[in-house]
Structure formats: structure tokens, C-alpha cells
Amino acid sequence: MQTHRLSSSGTFRFALLYALLFGLAALLLFGGLYWSTAALIERQVADTVAAELRALSDRYRSEGMSGLQLAIEQRSAAGADPESVYLLADAGLQPLAGNLRNWPEEAVPDGSWVQLQLYRRDQEGGPVLVGARAFHLPNGSRLLVGRDMEARRHFQTTLLRNLAITLGLTLVIGLAGGFLVSRRLLRRVDAVTETSRRIMDGDLTQRVPLDRSGDELDRLAESLNRMLERIEALMNGMRLVTDSLAHDLRSPLTRLKGRIELTLLGPDDPEAYRQALEQALAEIDIIQSTFNALLAIAEAESGASRTRLEALALDEMVTDVAELYSPVVEEAGLTLEVGTLEPVHVMGHRQLLAQALANLIDNAVKYAGDGGRVELALACTDGQAELTVRDHGPGIPEEARQRVLERFVRLDAARSLPGSGLGLSLVAAVARLHGSDLRLEAAEPGLRVCWTFPLAPS
């Protein structure tokens, strides 16, 4: 954490706010404690004084002035409660008994509670703080009864000082705690910032580090990572499309260009021109169909079509496509056998699904060999719809099965047959779009394509 960032740093501001709140809470708590303690002490003093007064007035009533004087002398003698303060004075304010030096001028004899600084007769030094009440007695003399509050004041001061120290410590702890907590949090935010900066610099493989705590920041990092994965997948898909375009369109374009150039170099013959143009058109048709297949794959892979998935009857679609393709299959000397089609609904993109199934049938026809059968079936098991397309051809060797789902992969045996090598990769892309599972299995003989879909919610 550099200094120039300190004031603008979230950590600093967070820690400060944290410490302030912490301190404010401590201040309220300790302040309350202090004031209630002080009030309690004062009430205790007043209660004690009131009790003393009751006892003394009883004595006065029963034994008169001399009894009162005696009682006060006893109570203020050395060895008695040192905190009690008494003064009995005559009408001329001359002290008669008690442990105060003289009658204080501020003490109005009306029975109200007062706090006074008084000089005690039995103690040297300065005045002490006393809480007291003063009265007129019926014979004109005056009585003051009080409590020395010096010890209590001392206790209060100590309490206040200790509270202040504690408050200071609390603030320091709050500041440090806030700093540590926020630094931990913000360091993780910094990690996200750092990752996104590196991604902006072009490294799409970067991921936000996770701490597996499952808290909010971790969840944020996780969903950021998922988003990044999706973006990376899309970018890779895009790159694959451009690579594929270059790969598969370059050669037919080269052929086309060569053919046109050769024709122009040749004799000025309308028939030759016508022929060349027709061949060029045929070449363009091939380019166009490759292009269409690539775009369909890109459409399926971009996931943009996911929004257009709708509940559709898969069995009806299979019947439809089978009906469309069965004449082609028969033309090729094969038979298309549609087995049991259980009625199931899946969330699907009708056009892309039909095209994918058409590609599977087309593939089966191409590789099934002579006189074979192509079998279609649709079953509903374990809450899944399973579509199978099976041929009786040579099949695909196990090690190559995954590879044929990739773009432009054509096994050597297939090189002599027409086709772009995109048929199965479109199927694979459509399968991914539908969140479905596509497996190629050996059917001994032949290839079985098992395609399982989750059922549409009913």
C-alpha cells in the first residue's frame, strides 16, 4: 500500500470509519457507566445522611439538646465512622459539637441537599468535599449532618481516568482491526482489479483467485470466473470459425480463381466460357454450403439461440425428418427403419435439431455401406429422451470417435467421399446448445449415435 494512495485508499477510509464507530460506541457505553456510577454514589451518600438524621432527630426528641450533643460527640469521636460529618452550632453559629471547624456560610439551614467544601476539625490540610443537609432546631441552634465524599470523588476520578484509557485503547484496537479487516477485503478486490487488467491486456486465461470461503466476495469472484470462461469459450469459438473459414474456403476459392484465369488465357470460345462458368457456379455452391454449415455451427455455439429453445415434440420432429430423408436413403440402396418413437418433449431449436438429425442420417447413409439399414429410435428413460441413430457400416475406431466431432476432421477412409467434414461437428455444437449428451458407440457392426436430452419441464 503506497503512501500516496493512503487518503484515497478504501482501506484507510474504511479503517477510519470503523474506528470512529467503534470509539463512539465505547464512548456512549463508558459515559453511561460513569454517570450512573456517579449518580449511584451520590444517592448512597444522601440515603446514609437521611438515616443519620432520623437517628439524631429521634435522640433530640427523646433526650433534648444535651442528648443530641452527646450523641454527636460520640459519633464524631476518633474511631467512629470517619466519613460522617457533624456540626451542632448555637444560634450565634458557635460550634457546640461535631467534627467540623466552623459553621459554613453557604449551608442554609432549610434541609436541602448541598455539596460543600468544608474544613474538618480532626484533619489537617485543605477543605474536603462534603454532601450535607442543615437544619434549624426549635431552640434556635443549627444542626448539619453530612458525609465526606472525598474518597468517593477519588474513586470517580480513578474510574474516569481508567475509562479514558480504555476508550483510547478501544480506538486503537478499532483502528487496527478496521485496517486489518478492510485490507483483507480490499486486497481481494485489488486481486479482481489486477486480474481484469491482465485480461484487458489480452490474456484471457486469467482467473480471479478464489479463497473457497464461500462468502460474498468469493461468490462474486466465482461468477466472474464463470463469465470469463464463457467469454473465453466464445472467443475460441470465434477464432475457430475464422480459422475454419480460412481452412476450408481457401482451397475452393483457389480452384475457382485458377479455373477462371485458365479460361481467360485459353481460346476465345463461347462454349469453353459457358463450361467454365458452369463449373465456377458449381464451385461457388460448394463454398456457399460450407459457409452455411460453418455459420450454423457458429450459431449453435454462440449460445445466442438458447433464448429460442422451445418445448417441442421430439418424436414428431424425428418422424418429420425421417420422412424427408427416407427417399434419399432408399435412393442410396439402403433402408431407413424408424423404430419405436416414444412421445417426448424436449426444449429444442427446431431448425438446428432437424439439421443435426439430417446430418446424422446423411452420415449414416454415406458410411453405411451397401444394402445396410439405418435405424432410428427414440426412447424415454430415467427422465431423459434418448435418440439413437444406428448404421451397419464399418463404424468409427474408438480412438477416432471423439475426434470426428471436431471441425473438418475426416477420417482417411472418408476422403474420397464428398463432404466438408462439418456434419458431425454441427451435430456436436447443436448437442452442446441443448445441454444434451452425444455419444458415439460401436454397434458391432456399425456405429450407434446416442443422443440424450433432458426432458422439457411439463
Next chain:
Amino acid sequence: MRVLVVEDDEKTADYMVKGLSEAGHVVDRAGDGHEGLFLASEGAYDAIVLDRMLPKLDGLGVLQALRAAKVETPVLILSALAQVDDRVAGLRAGGDDYLTKPFAFSELMARLEVLVRRSNAPAVETRLTVGDLEMDLLARRVTRAGRGIDLQPREFRLLEYLMRHAGQTVTRTMLLEAVWDYHFDPQTNVIDVHISRLRQKIDKGFERPLLHTVRGAGYALRADA
């Protein structure tokens, strides 16, 4: 017929105007959305060929404005956007047909003629006739020269489409779209195989064939030679 071509690419527009004129149609052209909308609003055309990506006002914008102004001229949308969803968007905006670039001129011509004919056709028909071939749409029965012809449901729809567009050229993609409602490139001769089966049923044993192959374009059902 009078056709308005709204296309900003000069070469493509030249090519369409030339082709349509040679086929005997009157063609006007507009190079951007505003001009296209202005010309089309007069409503004097039998069909409009509308490119989707245009300067000033895009094709779908033109189309929506036209439909909002109750101009019901059939519109064929031309687009470089080939995805199924783009197509759906085009048709939802009020387009009557959608053709992806690059296209064959024969495909454009065939689709335009079907569009124009369709907008003039009577709404409800119960009986279609081409030469001695008759189709009863209510009883779902087909006869040729009084002899009953047994057709599968899909063959019936295929023949119905051909009969409704008798005398016109229909392309393979038009058939795949209209009869099967699929918009993908089947990459095989599926349609040809279906046509040849239908041909077996309706033409075999008759002296004059009705179902003709139009070279380089598609098929046409017609009674004359």
C-alpha cells in the same frame, strides 16, 4: 410487374435491375432506406426487394414504417444475416419472404413471382386444376384424367404447393421451406428425390408430363408443353 429494388450495393442492385428488366419487369431502384421508404409509400409496386442493411434507415425500419402506413405491398427481404433467428425477426417485422445473400437470380425471380401471384390469388379455394390434374382440397383427393392418384400426406402438400403455383418456377429451397418448414441447407438432393417420386405418381403413364424440371432453377408444374 413493377418492382422496387432497395439495395445500397451498386453492383448487386445493377445485377438485380438488369435481370428483372430482361425478364420484362419495370424496375425502380433506391440506394438507401429513406429513398426506399419514400418510393414504396406510393404503393404503386407489385413487389419490393428490400435489403436489410441500408444507410440512413435500415431495412426492418423501412418495413415497419411501410406496414404501419398500411402499405401491404409484398416485401422480399434480402440479407447477409443467415441465422434462423434473423430470419424470424425479418418475417415478424412484416416481410413476406426472406432470401439470404448470396443468392441465385433464378431463386429471387421465382420467389418474387410467387409473392406477387399470392397477393392476387383468391383467398379460399377448394379445388385446384392444372390441365387434367385435379385436386379436391376438402376431400383431399387427387385425380388425373379422372383416375384417382394415391398420395402420402406430405406428397399431397408438395403437389398442392406446386398446383397453387402452377406455371411458376419454384426452387428446391422454396419447397423445403413451404412444404417441410425447414430453412437449412440440406446438402443433398432430398427435394429432387421427393419430386421424382411425385412425378412417378402423377406423370407416369401419361403422354404429356405436367411436372417439369427448370434447369438451373427448380421445378414447374404446367399443362402446356
